[in-house]
Amino acid sequence: MSEYYIFELSENVTRTQVRYKNRYGIELAGDLYRAKNMDEGRKYPALVIGAPYGGVKEQGPGVYANVLAQRGFVVLTFDPSFKGESGGEPRHVSSPEIFSEDFSAGVDYLGSCAFVDREQIGAIGICGSGGFALSAAQMDSRIKAVATASMYDISAMRGKMTPEQLSQRIDQLSRQRWTDFEKGEPEYIPSFPKEPVLSIPEGLDPVSREFFSFYGLKRGHHPNARAGHTTTSDLAFLNYQLLNHIDSISPRPILFIMGENAHSRHYSEDAYAAAVEPKELYIVPDAIHIDLYDDVEKIPFDKIEDFFMTAFSSEKD
Structure with missing residues (x-):
């Protein structure tokens, strides 16, 4: 499905398919974006970008990479383990540890590129990847700055x-393990159709309608991104808190970007409150949650570029 992207690649950007392994030995499928006029004899700042929870590299991450490559960054996007074109069995598993590790594996790969400055590598996490990017940075000092x-x-x-x-949910998921074991495969219930549809189904709550307007319609649909994960994946997230050590990212900076009208604002606000300086909360006027997936008129690329270049300059001082 690598030919299926939700955006048009700039004529000024080169996109190369790459493969590399994380520390669990899972092979990740990635796309490396570079400006066509890039001088490979120089070293450039680099970014690894993670997809929204349930998304893939051909969606939001590629939208960001397509623009940021034109601004002088080497950018790596990837399918998370168990998703898209990446390896890992069973499919559609979600893991807080492995999804965080996938960011560090991206740093491994970028640091192996002769044209990347190892001291100028940052991470961007969109939606659920925001939590994974921050979790990775807590334990990977090579990530010099993080934006969500x-x-x-x-x-x-x-x-x-x-x-x-909580007790009821844990009991339900625990018993689901027996069902999965007896069937020989874990339960997986996708959230979106195999093919894009023309309208949003009736009866969805407002948040579900918003997500469907991206993943279920032509705007953002991708056959590798039907969302949802194996049912028992929730057990790990009930036991493993991603951001317990967010304060340890300091003195490396964090930029939290959120839409003014996003239903998800409280996640950024809570993480911002728990983080230590240097940190910034940037509000995009008149934007909802999914606008920051693909709306290049609302995604604050000037702010993102300035944030990382300032952080990398400080790293050199």
């Missing part, structure tokens, strides 16, 4: 439940 866009902290689900609800 429409961040979701998937592991925050535990804090939204009463003790009774």
